[in-house]
Amino acid sequence: MIELAHLVKRFGDLVAVNGIDLIVPRGEFFAMLGPNAAGKTTTLKIIAGLIKPSAGTARVAGYDVQTQPLEARRRLAYVPDFPFLYDKLTPWEFFRFTGQLFQMEEDRLQKSARELIARFNLESYLAKPIEGLSHGTRQRVAIVSALLHDPEVFVIDEPMVGLDPHHARVVKDILKERSLQGMTVLVSTHQLSVAEEMADRIGIIHVGRLIAVGTREDLRRQSGGDGALEQTFLALTAQEANVQEERAAWSES
Amino acid sequence: MSRRNEPRGLNPDSGPGPPNSRKNATDNPAMPSSLNHSPRQSPLLLLVRINLLQAWRRVKSVREQSRLLSSLIGLFVVGYLVLSFWLFYRGMKFVETFPGLGTLLTERLLFLLFAFLFVLLLFSNLVISYTNLFRNRETSFLLALPVPAQTIFRWKFLESTLLASWAFLFLIAPLLAAYGLTHRVPWHFYPATLLFTALFVVLPAVAGSWFAVNLARYMDRRVFQVTLLATGALLLAGAAWWLKPEPITDDMLETRVLAVLDRLLMKTRFAQFPLLPSYWLSAGVLNWSEGALTTAGFFILVLLSHVLFFGFLAFTGMGQMFYDAASAVQSRGSVLGRWGWFRAWQDRQRKFSYKPGLLEVIVNLAPRLRPDIRALLVKDIRVFWRDTTQWGQTLVLFGLLGAYIINLRHFSHQLTNPFWVNLVSYLNLGACALNLATLTTRFVYPQFSLEGKRLWIVGLAPLGLVRVVKTKFALASGASLIVTLGLVFLSCRMLKMSPERTLYFSLTVTVMTFTLNALAVGLGVLYPNFKEDNPSKIVSGFGGTFCLVLSFLYIVVSVAVLAMGSPWTRGVQSSSLLTWGWMTFAIWSLLIGWLPLSLGLRKVKTFEI
Numbered sequence: 001m002i003e004l005a006h007l008v009k010r011f012g013d014l015v016a017v018n019g020i021d022l023i024v025p026r027g028e029f030f031a032m033l034g035p036n037a038a039g040k041t042t043t044l045k046i047i048a049g050l051i052k053p054s055a056g057t058a059r060v061a062g063y064d065v066q067t068q069p070l071e072a073r074r075r076l077a078y079v080p081d082f083p084f085l086y087d088k089l090t091p092w093e094f095f096r097f098t099g100q101l102f103q104m105e106e107d108r109l110q111k112s113a114r115e116l117i118a119r120f121n122l123e124s125y126l127a128k129p130i131e132g133l134s135h136g137t138r139q140r141v142a143i144v145s146a147l148l149h150d151p152e153v154f155v156i157d158e159p160m161v162g163l164d165p166h167h168a169r170v171v172k173d174i175l176k177e178r179s180l181q182g183m184t185v186l187v188s189t190h191q192l193s194v195a196e197e198m199a200d201r202i203g204i205i206h207v208g209r210l211i212a213v214g215t216r217e218d219l220r221r222q223s224g225g226d227g228a229l230e231q232t233f234l235a236l237t238a239q240e241a242n243v244q245e246e247r248a249a250w251s252e253s
Numbered sequence: 254m255s256r257r258n259e260p261r262g263l264n265p266d267s268g269p270g271p272p273n274s275r276k277n278a279t280d281n282p283a284m285p286s287s288l289n290h291s292p293r294q295s296p297l298l299l300l301v302r303i304n305l306l307q308a309w310r311r312v313k314s315v316r317e318q319s320r321l322l323s324s325l326i327g328l329f330v331v332g333y334l335v336l337s338f339w340l341f342y343r344g345m346k347f348v349e350t351f352p353g354l355g356t357l358l359t360e361r362l363l364f365l366l367f368a369f370l371f372v373l374l375l376f377s378n379l380v381i382s383y384t385n386l387f388r389n390r391e392t393s394f395l396l397a398l399p400v401p402a403q404t405i406f407r408w409k410f411l412e413s414t415l416l417a418s419w420a421f422l423f424l425i426a427p428l429l430a431a432y433g434l435t436h437r438v439p440w441h442f443y444p445a446t447l448l449f450t451a452l453f454v455v456l457p458a459v460a461g462s463w464f465a466v467n468l469a470r471y472m473d474r475r476v477f478q479v480t481l482l483a484t485g486a487l488l489l490a491g492a493a494w495w496l497k498p499e500p501i502t503d504d505m506l507e508t509r510v511l512a513v514l515d516r517l518l519m520k521t522r523f524a525q526f527p528l529l530p531s532y533w534l535s536a537g538v539l540n541w542s543e544g545a546l547t548t549a550g551f552f553i554l555v556l557l558s559h560v561l562f563f564g565f566l567a568f569t570g571m572g573q574m575f576y577d578a579a580s581a582v583q584s585r586g587s588v589l590g591r592w593g594w595f596r597a598w599q600d601r602q603r604k605f606s607y608k609p610g611l612l613e614v615i616v617n618l619a620p621r622l623r624p625d626i627r628a629l630l631v632k633d634i635r636v637f638w639r640d641t642t643q644w645g646q647t648l649v650l651f652g653l654l655g656a657y658i659i660n661l662r663h664f665s666h667q668l669t670n671p672f673w674v675n676l677v678s679y680l681n682l683g684a685c686a687l688n689l690a691t692l693t694t695r696f697v698y699p700q701f702s703l704e705g706k707r708l709w710i711v712g713l714a715p716l717g718l719v720r721v722v723k724t725k726f727a728l729a730s731g732a733s734l735i736v737t738l739g740l741v742f743l744s745c746r747m748l749k750m751s752p753e754r755t756l757y758f759s760l761t762v763t764v765m766t767f768t769l770n771a772l773a774v775g776l777g778v779l780y781p782n783f784k785e786d787n788p789s790k791i792v793s794g795f796g797g798t799f800c801l802v803l804s805f806l807y808i809v810v811s812v813a814v815l816a817m818g819s820p821w822t823r824g825v826q827s828s829s830l831l832t833w834g835w836m837t838f839a840i841w842s843l844l845i846g847w848l849p850l851s852l853g854l855r856k857v858k859t860f861e862i
Contacts, residue, residue: 011584013596045583048397052580073399084394086303088310097303101296101398129310 001026001184002047002153007056009042009208016042017053018208024186024201026152029179031195032188033233034205040188041081043205044157047186048078061152061184074102077151081158083142087131091122091141094130095148102149109148116144119170135162143171153184160191172198196229204236212236296400300408322795329802334427341431349435354514360539361521363432367531368524370421371457376649377417378461379468385413386462386575387469387582396579403572406462410567414458422450429538438542445541445549452556453534459563466571469578481645485652492656495520530559625716629724646695650688651736658744674748675821681744682758683812685737686765690804693773697729698800699791700774701853705783718857722778726850730770737762754821761815764839768846769804775849776800778857807845814838 002024009017017039024030034040045051046058049065049072058065061075086094095117099109117123120140125133130141139162146154154175160168176198179185189195195202202219204212212222216229223235316323348362349355386392386409395405429446432438468477525532537552609617612634616627637644658681701722704711712718741762745755780796791797818834 009584013600050393050396050580051583052577054584070399070401073397076397078397080393080397084390086307086391088307088314089303093303093306097299098398100294100299101400103399 001028001059001061002030002155002186003057003059004043004047005057005059007043007046007058008054009039009046009051010054015208017046019056020205020208020210022203022210022213024184026184027179027182029176029185029198029200030187031199031202032186032205033190033192033195033202034188035237038205039208040205041157042208044078044080044155044186044188047155048076049073074149075152077146077149077154079142079146079156079159081161083139085130085138085141088129090127090129091133091144092126094141095145098145099148104149112148112150113144116147116174119174120144120167121170136164136167139163140167140171147174147178151183153186154178155186157188158191159187159189160194192229192233202229204233206237211239296404297407300395300400300404301411304408304412319795322798325798325802329798333423337424338427338431341428342434345431345435357518359432360535361518361524363539364524364532364535365521366428367535368529370425371453371529371531374417374421374454374457375461375464377420378413378458379464381417382410382413382458382462382465383469385409385416386465387579392579396576401572402576402579403569406572406575407568409575410458410462410571413462414454417458417461418454421454425450433542436542439544442542446538449534449537449541449553449556452553452560453530455560455564456530456556459567462567462571466574466578469582470574477641481641481648485648489652489656530556533559625714626720626724629711629716629721630728633725633728647692647736650691651740654684654688654740655743658740658747671821674750675816675819678744678748678750678754678758679812679816679819682741682762682765682815683808685740685744685762686769686808686812687805689733689737689766690769690801690808693729693733693769694797694801694804695792696788697725697770697773698777698797699782699788700725700729701777702782702785702791703788705781712860718860719854722774722854722857726770726774729774730767733770734763734766737766761811761838764842765808765811768807768842771846771850772803772807773800775846775851775853776803778853779849803845807841810841811838814841 002022004020004022007017007020008015020039020043032040032043042051046053047060047065049069052066060072063072063075065072086097089097092113095113096109099113104112117126120143122137122140122144125137125141130138133141143156143159146156159171159175163171172194175185175187179200187194187199196216199216201213201215203210204219212219214222216232219229219232219236220227223232223239315326345359348358351358386406389409392405392409395408396402429443433442472480524535533552533555537549537556540546540549540552613627613631616622616631616634619627622630704721704725711721738759741758742755745758750758776796776799780794780799782791782794782796785791792801814837815834818830818837820828820831
């Protein structure tokens, strides 16, 4: 599970994350939506332990990311929007390397890798250097390496970038299956269809604040409309923008 | 890929993993068995192993990609080693000929050289550690894995030390070989120097990484730029003060040589400060060469104790500092932001205005320039200024050369012999061109490849790629001409040369500047690399290496031809010599500069985006 409590992140004067409180329970598929520069990636980076929060705490599977970083990271998988891969290694070597960094037993590593490789149709790429792979194949390699150690919490930024429809389907299916088996999934995306189809709950971040959290139905009610998620999203972010403007006008007066 | 040629220990089948797991891994023919070691091993060893494998494959791919490239690199390395060994050997032989002073001078030169190399190593470690720790995607990748920050720091520290120190080893190897040969040292001197050097490089590496971590923690880009400029100015002022001339008359030179030498060497005594690590290295090497093994052993122990102490601190205590600094770098905010005046200054900097900036106003003053060319110029100048690496390296290279040339005035009194004046003037020309060649290869050559990433905008604009390439050539040549012409003019002034000689050298360096830029731009277009974002990786390919080798070859041949054809060599003006030298130089320049540029422009006309 993921627990964010009063999370704040400041970049100088800019407040990128402004007091986020959120609990994503075990086995939930949670989608985080928001306009550009809303604070989604910063929140994800704090959860992954890449940056420190200015205030508040982030916990992964019960472990504080800052005070118990290794315990937290052992249970976490994080795939950024542009994942780093070792270009001169082959996918198979890369899988083994990440598995070994997670101290996986050999048998478990082999079993897990073979299963995921088959699901993602990566067999024919296993002996080829990563530098020669297409964008979509690299993304598949990154996702497989992240899922290898069977994480309790899976955090991914824009999961469908570069994937063809078939492999996008595979990713969706695997993430859904794993979440049903107890893996907590946190996806940050601009693709509303992913959130609409997959997520148990959706959170909308705007200007660093979590302005709405709930199921699709909850959000629809909150926005006061009855349309698709796109309309709900636009209505909620517009409402928030109006509130911000009113606040600014009030503080100026 | 064949695994037979990979480094020992990387082949899994020789590894200690359980037999059944090795069997499993090779069951499936699609799954290569590389790296099938026992999974329970230290993350540091894993990182070292994986990066060794990457490095080995990189070397292999260079060899497989182009035999010409590997031959070129090989030739260049051997050529450098032979030439530098010969120069050091001849230099040491020459110094040894001074009766009674030879040994003293050689020793002092070694102390000085190692002291300066220590400072350079420190600087190099700082820059490389910073890049490696905070501007490296592998670091971010590792930070999200269950690898302790201390382990990541250890790995990056080892990598940075290696990257920063190989050039030092490459530089001192021929020097120590020449020293050993001139002093007829025993065979064990050579392995002993290896040990001394291996211990020595650790100390600037620890200091460099410590500075890098603290710079990252406390400075943002702007503060770093200002500090760099201020420190550079302070260092220059300090050097100028320290090296202020000693009044020495010709009479003193003839009658009191030892006293004069003593006064001159006073300035170099700082290199013999006993707490400097370079002193321990120099003293150890010198004592070993003289057979004073006990004293040399003492210096080995001094080095070893410091390496163990500081190495232990770096290996055990810097992980948390590194993690804090990494977070601070990603958070961008500077600690200076806690002060109101700094925030106010930053706010003023950030204030947006629809009006054109100062740079645009200045560029707009240039007559008869099309608006799209102006836009490209403004963009390129802005990118250059905002990339601290580019102008930082330019500043360091030309700043050092400038400091040396300015100091020539102190020797002009002694430089009365036309032979020396002539020699120094051509050496200055060569040094200036070599500096420029380093920069054109590093920064001008990758320009077209980097622009390739933005071809969707620049390449599709009505400006046309031909004009883009021409503009880049004009801008790079114009900007570098200001520096090279300024330095050569300064050199002529310091050497008190006549106006016609100043004109001669100014014209020469102008031609060389245009040629070197044309070569870099031309080869950059002929051998583009649109896959890479990192300019240093673009440069390390075939085209970049070829550009560097051709540039150096061009400079060596040009300076040699011009010096041989120099009308002042024998103190007699000879117009036929001048014409011969210049004609050869002009044809050589056309061949090296114009040819690749025109081939590049021809390629660009039919370029498929």
